[in-house]
Amino acid sequence: MEKELAMDRQPSQSEEFSAYRLGGLLSITSPYSFIFTRRKRNNLVYAIFSSEAKKGMRVLEIGCGSGANIFMLNELYPKAEEIEFYGVDISPMRIRFANSITRWKGRTGNCHFNLGTAEKLGYSDGQFDMVICTEVLEHLLDSKIALKEMNRVLKKGGVAVISTPIRDSMPRKIIRDRIEDIIERRATKGNPNEMVDGSYGHISVLSTKELILMSKDACFRVEKKMKQSLVHGWHFLDRHQVIFAILLIMDAVLDRLPHSYRFSWGIVLKLRKT
Numbered sequence: 001m002e003k004e005l006a007m008d009r010q011p012s013q014s015e016e017f018s019a020y021r022l023g024g025l026l027s028i029t030s031p032y033s034f035i036f037t038r039r040k041r042n043n044l045v046y047a048i049f050s051s052e053a054k055k056g057m058r059v060l061e062i063g064c065g066s067g068a069n070i071f072m073l074n075e076l077y078p079k080a081e082e083i084e085f086y087g088v089d090i091s092p093m094r095i096r097f098a099n100s101i102t103r104w105k106g107r108t109g110n111c112h113f114n115l116g117t118a119e120k121l122g123y124s125d126g127q128f129d130m131v132i133c134t135e136v137l138e139h140l141l142d143s144k145i146a147l148k149e150m151n152r153v154l155k156k157g158g159v160a161v162i163s164t165p166i167r168d169s170m171p172r173k174i175i176r177d178r179i180e181d182i183i184e185r186r187a188t189k190g191n192p193n194e195m196v197d198g199s200y201g202h203i204s205v206l207s208t209k210e211l212i213l214m215s216k217d218a219c220f221r222v223e224k225k226m227k228q229s230l231v232h233g234w235h236f237l238d239r240h241q242v243i244f245a246i247l248l249i250m251d252a253v254l255d256r257l258p259h260s261y262r263f264s265w266g267i268v269l270k271l272r273k274t
Contacts (some may be wrong), residue, residue: 033244034233037265041163041228044268045069045134046076048161048224055082057129060153062118062146063136064089067098070111081110086128088116118146126155134163135266138202143211147218151273160220160271163228168207170263171230208267220271227264230254 049059061069064087074080089095098113105111116122118136131150137143150160166172206214212222230251231237237244254260261267 031233031235031238033229033231033237033247036248037229037231037233041134041266041268042069042072044226044228045132045161045163046073048159048268048270049073049130049132050077052130052159053077053079053083054129055079056084058084058086058127059130059132060121060123060128061085061087062116062121062131062133062150063139064094064098064113065091066094067101067111067113069132069134070098071101071105071107074105074107074111083110085111086123087111087113088118088121089113090115090117119149121149121153123153125152126158127153129155129158131158131160133160135165137162137164137211138205140204143204143206144214144217147214147220151218151220154273156273158273159223160269160273162211162215162269162271163266164211165202165205165266166208166211166261166264167205168209168262169265171232171265208261211267211269215269215271219274221274222269223272224268224270225259225261226268226270227254227261228266228268230264232265 059070059073064070067087070085070087073085077083087095087098089098092115095113095115102108102111102113114122118133118140119142131154133146133150137146140146147160154160208225212225215222231244231247237247254263
């Protein structure tokens with residue numbers, strides 16, 4: 001195993017730490033509320049995946065980072081070895097690191113990572129049963145192109161799982177004038193891959209209506225609209241745990257109400273190729 005890993009240049013310790021943080025596998029500086037938000041989103045993605053999973057299916061994740069979601073599905077789903085997973089990302093460092101983890105975990109038989117962009121996937125038509133795209137659309141200049149690409153590579157009846165922030169969420173409307181998101185304010189549309197304040201800018205956050213219309217224009221049928229988290233990744237909530245606890249209770253109550261996705265910072269969509 002050590003000899004196999006040595007065949008490629010391995011990331012340095014600082015690169016490994018950065019790749020883990022960027023890929024979502026490790027972030028020791030993340031606020032508790034961010035960890036809760038990410039965990040909840042992952043649970044929604046897994047619930048959709050497990051309801052559709054079957055032997056021999058092929059799954060593509062767009063914007064896979066260091067492969068956190070794909071490795072999560074492999075760990076949680078009992079028969080993951082019977083499914084082919086593919087991940088694409090724009091970052092060479094993330095892809096190199098994901099492939100290193102794949103070899104380390106012994107998943108080379110069913111996990112494959114390659115460089116690629118959401119707007120131009122290097123796969124043939126109708127190749128996948130499921131496409132997963134979490135927290136990617138808001139970073140693109142034109143989300144419509146990415147949605148059409150997802151539809152193109154899906155088989156007829158295939159499923160796309162999308163998660164993204166929404167511009168018309170109630171929390172965003174309530175605090176928009178008081179707390180500006182520096183990332184969104186400073187990111188420029190001229191360079192969507194430019195790093196701003198340690199993160200990639202949200203340059204095209206859509207409203208729920210815009211997202212659903214774009215999905216339908218890309219020949220998808222919207223099967224489910226699910227809320228993400230009411231809380232956000234703020235260190236403020238770490239310092240005020242009573243407020244955090246109240247928000248968690250409110251979040252659990254809202255989960256049981258219809259159209260509650262409007263009370264969340266983001267939405268998860270289950271789309272079916274028509």
